[in-house]
Amino acid sequence: MKTSIATVSLSGNLTEKLAAIQAAGFDGIEIFEQDFIASDFSPTEVGRMVRDHGLEITLFQPFRDFEGLPEPHRNRAFARAARKFELMNQLGTDLVLFCSSLHPAAMGGIDRMAADFHELGDLAAQHGVRVGYEALCWGRFVNDHRDAWEVVRRADHPNIGLILDSFHTLGRKIDPDSIRSIPGDRIFFVQLADAPAIDMDLLYWSRHFRNMPGEGDLEVSAFMRAVLATGYDGWLSLEIFNDQFRAGLPRLVALDGHRSLIALQDRARREEPALSVDLPDFPPPAPVEQIEFIEFATSPEDATELTDLLSATGFEPAGNHVSKPVTLWRQGNVNLLVNTDAHGFARTSFVAHGTTVSEIGLNVPDAQASFARATALLAQPHTQEIGAGELSIPAIRGVSGSVIRFLDSASDLSRIWQVDFRTESKSLNGAGIIGIDHIAQTMPYDEMLSSSLFYTEIFEASKSPMVDVIDPDGLVRSQAIRSGKMRVTLNGAEARRTLAGRFIEESLGSSVQHIAFASADIFATAAAIQARGFPALRIGANYYDDLAARFGLDPALTDRLRRANIMYDEDAGGQFFQLYSMPRKDGFFFEVVQRQGNYQGYGAPNAPFRIAAQKRTARPAGMPRV
Ligand SMILES: O=C(O)c1ccc(O)c(O)c1
Numbered sequence: 001m002k003t004s005i006a007t008v009s010l011s012g013n014l015t016e017k018l019a020a021i022q023a024a025g026f027d028g029i030e031i032f033e034q035d036f037i038a039s040d041f042s043p044t045e046v047g048r049m050v051r052d053h054g055l056e057i058t059l060f061q062p063f064r065d066f067e068g069l070p071e072p073h074r075n076r077a078f079a080r081a082a083r084k085f086e087l088m089n090q091l092g093t094d095l096v097l098f099c100s101s102l103h104p105a106a107m108g109g110i111d112r113m114a115a116d117f118h119e120l121g122d123l124a125a126q127h128g129v130r131v132g133y134e135a136l137c138w139g140r141f142v143n144d145h146r147d148a149w150e151v152v153r154r155a156d157h158p159n160i161g162l163i164l165d166s167f168h169t170l171g172r173k174i175d176p177d178s179i180r181s182i183p184g185d186r187i188f189f190v191q192l193a194d195a196p197a198i199d200m201d202l203l204y205w206s207r208h209f210r211n212m213p214g215e216g217d218l219e220v221s222a223f224m225r226a227v228l229a230t231g232y233d234g235w236l237s238l239e240i241f242n243d244q245f246r247a248g249l250p251r252l253v254a255l256d257g258h259r260s261l262i263a264l265q266d267r268a269r270r271e272e273p274a275l276s277v278d279l280p281d282f283p284p285p286a287p288v289e290q291i292e293f294i295e296f297a298t299s300p301e302d303a304t305e306l307t308d309l310l311s312a313t314g315f316e317p318a319g320n321h322v323s324k325p326v327t328l329w330r331q332g333n334v335n336l337l338v339n340t341d342a343h344g345f346a347r348t349s350f351v352a353h354g355t356t357v358s359e360i361g362l363n364v365p366d367a368q369a370s371f372a373r374a375t376a377l378l379a380q381p382h383t384q385e386i387g388a389g390e391l392s393i394p395a396i397r398g399v400s401g402s403v404i405r406f407l408d409s410a411s412d413l414s415r416i417w418q419v420d421f422r423t424e425s426k427s428l429n430g431a432g433i434i435g436i437d438h439i440a441q442t443m444p445y446d447e448m449l450s451s452s453l454f455y456t457e458i459f460e461a462s463k464s465p466m467v468d469v470i471d472p473d474g475l476v477r478s479q480a481i482r483s484g485k486m487r488v489t490l491n492g493a494e495a496r497r498t499l500a501g502r503f504i505e506e507s508l509g510s511s512v513q514h515i516a517f518a519s520a521d522i523f524a525t526a527a528a529i530q531a532r533g534f535p536a537l538r539i540g541a542n543y544y545d546d547l548a549a550r551f552g553l554d555p556a557l558t559d560r561l562r563r564a565n566i567m568y569d570e571d572a573g574g575q576f577f578q579l580y581s582m583p584r585k586d587g588f589f590f591e592v593v594q595r596q597g598n599y600q601g602y603g604a605p606n607a608p609f610r611i612a613a614q615k616r617t618a619r620p621a622g623m624p625r626v
């Protein structure tokens, strides 16, 4: 179906917005009146600019406080409407949104409002335009799409129809299935928005916290399915009032928006196959079966610091790439690659960020299918030259410019370690690390929604509620995403002096700040890596006193934890153990964890104490903070 986005959803001036909307692949835009008035272009010029960008003006909005007024307000409202219809003719759009009234003098009454709209329909017809009526969920008399529909039904005029907006329906907890009985051809336009579940005043929530479908907690796909079930086949348009988006990069926000609309239609057709959706077919979301490898980009000079840490964590060199200066380090099921190539993507990543995670290889059920889905959802394909006989591994640009590669066990890609690498067959001792528990990506706070949308739409994934992590120098928000066996935490820093904020500055942008490895016996792993010189983070005595008090731990266990600098947490399902390395200069570090029972979290209650301890290591004792 054709997609559109309201100009209010993006930052910048009209010219910048149009460029971003076109680049993201939309077909049309809603012109918000304020954006038009604020611009210095005439209506005809705006119309031409929009069409020069290959876009249509899908809607002009909003017209406020029209229906149910006594005189003289009523006459004024009709005169105002006539002026706006003329403006629409100049802009070159035939649809306007009238939102339900908040006028203090309005009188309500369904038949009175319907009569006003009937008369307005004649005026609209004279101007060759149509009017769509939308229930604002805080409207005075009409705040429910069922009432707005009743007004439209009784207005009984071909130029008067209904406009639905998922926020107003779902925000008020109105059953979206009530839409199914509305005739699709009486729905003139559909606006889509999601929002996080926060209990607050509806108007304030709507004007500041809306986000893209899939980014929030509303059941936008149930709304979408109900709309499709009416036979509606018109525009799908994003109308997102969001403080962050208004300040964000318009191209990124627009791209996320288009991705969310494609994903929403795809979700709707998968949830209800009887619905017809005008969207090319592409594969369904799949779970990640395993993180097959993590690749670091570094330089020959800087590689030693990294490989010393790998070696201290129990990893051993186990092979080399057949044509590139890439070493494979192995332990248990974990494959880490150290790439010192002076050319190509690894070099670019190193130059941009310093030693950094540049690629992540994911095992999925069908690599080509995951690649096809990702690109259908507007992920950018990544290509790099390969040597003769090497595997061509499908890859996309992931969040913050890193690369995600797709592997599977059903195709030749399963032979990556035999084809692209010369591996040594010696047996590795290791230190008891068996897998990757999670990857933590650090980013500015306003990139978090974008990242979580990326993972949750491309993969079959679920997200945990956002948690606050208290750094001594500010708040960091953390959102965990899980797809099959892959766990990723997205950490969004607002304050620059937080450990996460400093990492973003040091590594010039978002990237992986830590990797948590899984051990089946963390005490044994701790002893083994201590012997290899693992730079364990020292955790203070106060922490262990509190821990013993909080969980009523056996003193012998508390003592073992304290001696090994292991942190501990519990939830309803089980126990969690965490051992941290000291942070590298730029703030990068390793973690070793053990999950027992069905523990689902990531040790968030420990984060403030871990961060404080990490910050202490970065400053010699007694030195004042600069
Ligand atoms: O917040 C508002 O006033 C407003 C205006 C127009 C809309 O379409 C809408 O959903 C909300």
Ligand SMILES: [Mg+2]
Binding pocket: 134, 165, 191, 239
């Ligand atoms: Mg709306």
